[in-house]
Amino acid sequence: MTESLHALSGAYVVGALDDHEREIFEAHLPGCLDCQAEVVSLREAAAVLAADAELTPPESLRVSVLAGIRAIRPLPPEAGVTSLPYEDGPKIVQPAETSEAPAPSNVVPMRRRRFRIATLAAAAAVITAVGVGGTWQPWQDDTTSTLSAADRVLAASDAQRVSTEFTDGSSATVVRSVKEGKAVLLTRNMAAPPTGKSFELWLRDAQGRLLPAGLMTTAGDHKLLLTGDATKSTGVGITVEPLEGSEQPTTKPLAMLELSEAEA
Amino acid sequence: MTRISSDPSGSPFGEPEATGVPQPVTGDDSRQNLGELLRRSGRGDEAAFAQLYDATSSRAFGLAVRVVRDPSQAEEVAQEAFLEIWRTASRFDPAKGSAVSWVLTIVHRKSVDRVRSAEASTRRDTTYHQSNAAVEHDSTAEAAQASMEARRVRLALDSLTEVQREALELAYFKGYTHTEVAKMLDLPVGTAKTRIRDGLIRLRDTMGVGQ
Numbered sequence: 001m002t003e004s005l006h007a008l009s010g011a012y013v014v015g016a017l018d019d020h021e022r023e024i025f026e027a028h029l030p031g032c033l034d035c036q037a038e039v040v041s042l043r044e045a046a047a048v049l050a051a052d053a054e055l056t057p058p059e060s061l062r063v064s065v066l067a068g069i070r071a072i073r074p075l076p077p078e079a080g081v082t083s084l085p086y087e088d089g090p091k092i093v094q095p096a097e098t099s100e101a102p103a104p105s106n107v108v109p110m111r112r113r114r115f116r117i118a119t120l121a122a123a124a125a126v127i128t129a130v131g132v133g134g135t136w137q138p139w140q141d142d143t144t145s146t147l148s149a150a151d152r153v154l155a156a157s158d159a160q161r162v163s164t165e166f167t168d169g170s171s172a173t174v175v176r177s178v179k180e181g182k183a184v185l186l187t188r189n190m191a192a193p194p195t196g197k198s199f200e201l202w203l204r205d206a207q208g209r210l211l212p213a214g215l216m217t218t219a220g221d222h223k224l225l226l227t228g229d230a231t232k233s234t235g236v237g238i239t240v241e242p243l244e245g246s247e248q249p250t251t252k253p254l255a256m257l258e259l260s261e262a263e264a
Numbered sequence: 265m266t267r268i269s270s271d272p273s274g275s276p277f278g279e280p281e282a283t284g285v286p287q288p289v290t291g292d293d294s295r296q297n298l299g300e301l302l303r304r305s306g307r308g309d310e311a312a313f314a315q316l317y318d319a320t321s322s323r324a325f326g327l328a329v330r331v332v333r334d335p336s337q338a339e340e341v342a343q344e345a346f347l348e349i350w351r352t353a354s355r356f357d358p359a360k361g362s363a364v365s366w367v368l369t370i371v372h373r374k375s376v377d378r379v380r381s382a383e384a385s386t387r388r389d390t391t392y393h394q395s396n397a398a399v400e401h402d403s404t405a406e407a408a409q410a411s412m413e414a415r416r417v418r419l420a421l422d423s424l425t426e427v428q429r430e431a432l433e434l435a436y437f438k439g440y441t442h443t444e445v446a447k448m449l450d451l452p453v454g455t456a457k458t459r460i461r462d463g464l465i466r467l468r469d470t471m472g473v474g475q
Contacts, residue, residue: 004454010461011442015376016435018443040361041474045467046372047323047365049436052417055326061339062321065346066314072347074306077354 009035013042023149027225033218150225153177153184160262164255174236174257183230184223192219193240200245203228204235215245235259298363299356306354313350320364324371330437331375341378345371361474376439420470428463431456
């Protein structure tokens with residue numbers, strides 16, 4: 001499932017996703033450093049394509065553009081968007097993973113860069129994480145224009161949340177909106193999954209079955225729109241699974257957030 | 265004013281093509297310059313924005329024409345895009361790619377929105393034959409004034425498989441969704457997006473960009 005999400009990167013870059021797919025991919029992006037790196041590099045490739053189309057515009061375009069900007073005030077910079085969490089956060093080496101060989105490829109191996117945001121930076125990190133969502137969509141007018149599906153859940157009037165803290169100081173929060181029919185997982189200071197594994201998320205239905213709802217492959221602060229209808233879900237679970245995820249949980253849940261305990 | 269565009273005054277065929285190690289299309293210098301121009305534009309510097317316009321307008325306009333087709337509509341789209349670029353310049357983040365790709369992403373997005381809304385009803389009837397004809401490389405007039413960079417892009421495009429190239433061109437230059445591309449190229453559902461991605465990856469690696 002998430003594997004097919006990764007495969008959307010190229011179509012995303014050339015604008016070939018439909019609106020629904022784009023929402024899903026954009027909800028996935030902030031939590032997936034691999035996809036972020038790939039989107040950046042493929043955008044450069046797409047820009048190269050445009051060189052094949054070069055055409056000198058009429059002078060009238062220049063005149064109207066330069067006249068037009070006089071009436072428009074540029075937006076102020078967004079607070080905290082100039083850096084992504086993985087770019088300048090203090091890195092804490094995780095002993096279990098130091099044996100990894102450096103990646104030889106020409107793709108920036110962001111997934112292998114384990115990191116942890118310092119707790120003191122947590123407040124700043126929240127601002128950063130919120131900002132990241134916007135800047136992946138350079139055509140977006142501003143933060144008030146179109147909210148991503150995840151942001152709509154977070155902003156919904158019927159949003160309910162339930163949180164859990166882990167012993168290492170990280171935390172996870174599930175926000176569910178019945179009106180939006182969706183749930184979002186927010187993580188703070190989440191550790192990376194074990195090497196070669198993912199954290200898989202599950203929506204538990206009324207019959208107690210766990211349905212796959214997404215993957216987290218990286219450490220850090222995530223805002224992840226869970227796939228699937230969350231209207232009647234009773235809980236959200238997290239398990240360790242193979243990198244590409246499983247159809248059913250193969251390990252005991254690390255956490256189960258009970259939506260019956262969720263509060264407005 | 266400086267215009268970076270195809271310049272016929274040079275000797276387009278006098279110099280051998282660069283061989284061996286691929287050179288980045290946008291060297292670090294021009295990248296930084298355009299990024300700096302964007303940053304100054306974000307602070308309301310109109311002269312900086314004029315320079316940015318001059319450096320990117322032929323790519324932006326050419327892209328809009330390729331996608332929208334009608335030159336006067338393309339001009340409208342390009343104008344909208346540049347005003348948007350001015351307004352949102354402060355949101356450009358050099359850590360997430362070059363200024364050129366940021367500018368062109370906005371132009372492309374606006375262009376695709378335009379064709380999708382304008383042609384939503386009529387385009388369903390487009391036959392493969394028609395669309396295939398449209399995928400052919402551009403007119404001789406454009407080809408004659410192709411810059412060195414454009415010629416390098418074509419060589420790079422030639423290194424793609426036919427399906428990769430067609431899928432990429434239908435998506436990027438014609439604004440079709442990957443689902444539509446799959447139908448047009450008779451590909452199994454879900455494989456067009458893979459061809460598009462593979463094509464972009466090969467293009468990226470051949471041109472040595474985005475690393």
